[in-house]
Amino acid sequence: MSTLEDLKWVRENNIELVKKYDKKWVAIKDKNIIEVAKSLNELKEKMKKRKEEEYIFEYINSTLFPSWDRG
Structure with a gap:
């Protein structure tokens, strides 16, 4: 699976990810969270x-992506 597919998965599942990992850094592989940490260095x-x-590394937070605000 490509990292591009993982990025798309993060965007599509952001609401659920925020519920579980808000304000955390996560490592993602094959559409799965494989590690979680409070800081990028820790991750x-x-x-x-x-x-x-x-x-891929991704910081999960409750701020909506700008493109989502445009409908």
Whole structure:
């Protein structure tokens, strides 16, 4: 699965992700949250230990994406 598909998944599932991970950094691979942390540095350290090769980092928060406001 591509990271582009993971980014799309985050956008499509933002409301549910905010409910569970608001104000947290997450690592995502194949449309799954594989790690969670309070800071980006903490998440990077966790991911070094996992030795994953392809994933994305995303900060989850309740702020809507600007494009969502335009209807």
